[in-house]
Amino acid sequence: MSVPGSTSGSTRPSPGWLRAWGGIWRLTAGRFLNLRHAAALAGMVALLLLIAIWSSSFHRPLTAGQYVGWVCSFYLCFVIPIFVLISGGGAIREDMRPGAADYLFTRPVGRPVYLALRYAAHMACTQADYLLAFAVLIGFGLFRGVPGMLSMAPLLLTGQVAAIATYEALGFLFGVLTSRYVIVGLGYIAVVELGIGNIPTQINRIAIARAVKNMVPPYSAHTGGQVGSWAAAAPTAAALAAACVVLVAVAGTFLSFREMAGGESREDL
């Protein structure tokens, strides 16, 4: 370890959220851009395609309502909630482990700011991952000759983006609150998204999946909106965006009060 390399003469860095964003983005993207992650993603997309082939084999010809309905109820409101919620919770929980917290939370960035930036970076990478799955599903719909597939794609994509952003934020909140975020997340999906969300009263509005369904073409028709209308989807998208902000703010507040004790005795809290 050489003394001549000393840089004592150089200037001290000036911390700020913009530079911190760059650092957090690098560290997050670095975890996504590796062969192991690529293999897992390829496996997930292949499995999704197999399920799409299997489930569409019962319908000949395959109508837009049947296929988009399946994409919406299975992919957007079942696969994405489970995987994104666990992924979001895992991301922040990983940063809170002693081995990571010692390096990250000893830096000159406030914890709420760190959490918000980490959420943004992880959400962006997750969106990129699921774009591939989305492209495969749209491609399969085109291959099976589903009518109006291309025209429905933008709203479906908007629904996917909104779903990922919201479930990711919820995952971050669960991750900050407990190390058992997987159990809590699955419980939440079972009780709120699949249970309360399907009760035909106004209480079902608390379910994110219900809001996502309202954004996409066939479901907006059922709820009285215009089929494929951006105007009908916009209020729901805005409400989900607001929910993301609130969830991230609450998670950041909890994180700022949380102690990174590091010992096993604290790890289960």
Next chain:
Amino acid sequence: MNPIIQAENVSRFYGIILGLNNVSFAVRPGITGVVGQNGAGKTTLFRLLTGQIRQSSGSLRIFGQSPWNNTAVKARIGYCPETEELPGSLRPLEWLGGLGMISGFGAAESRVRAEAMLGRVRLAPEHWRKPLGAFSKGMRQRVKLAQCLLHEPDLVILDEPMNGLDPVGREDFANVLRDLAAGGRSVVISSHILHDLEALCGEFLLLKWGRIPRSANEALSQESRARWPESTIFRCGSPERLARYLFEERLIRGCEIAEETGVLQVRWSEPDRFYRDFHRFLLESGVAIFEVRSAVASLEKAIETPPTL
């Protein structure tokens, strides 16, 4: 010199588990060693200093401010934790570059700093492209030190940084720390390798069961450590003859002889008299001397002393 760290009656409890119990101390510029057995409270102290946990009671100031959730203090601290966990899928330049940017460097500057720090800790460039998960223990320690020095901290806190380093690596490490101290930085370091710590540190802080026993810390003061050892070991040709000679000179009050290994351990009655003129005494004894060393280093002695508060 004004203290950089000032703690007054600081306690920290984890439920009913004691972390630190009513400790008061001051750390001044230079290299300060924190010593104590496992569970003595060293890591709790470091987590308090780095603002990761709050004290249950008392006052802790670093650069005159509380470190808890204080980004201004964190900007001036570099921390090298004991844990060997590193993000295994990242490469050192990626990791250091990201951490550098979080600390406030621009992208290009962060990369330059990362390369400079990896060079400074002597991690060979051929390892820079390997993922951190493939690194050996010693290489991990070097990368951990590099991340700690990345942002020019005024206070460097190192928790067991020499674990897994070979003797050459430890000496390299010590040179970096001496260089930092010479450049006006403060270093707080803990290590179980006591002789390295003794050679490196000007001041010590001894922790025992979450407390700072006053008598043991006085024994570790610079004045105490400047005193001659109370017990010395000789490896020589005839331990019995040397012991007889030292008794006749009324220099020692007791001894133990291991004739088969040629070792004599003596307890001095007048160590000052012997060490002032040791070459004459040893020549006059007529015994061939192979090795002379202190029986117990002051750090070891302080750690082994029963707690006196």
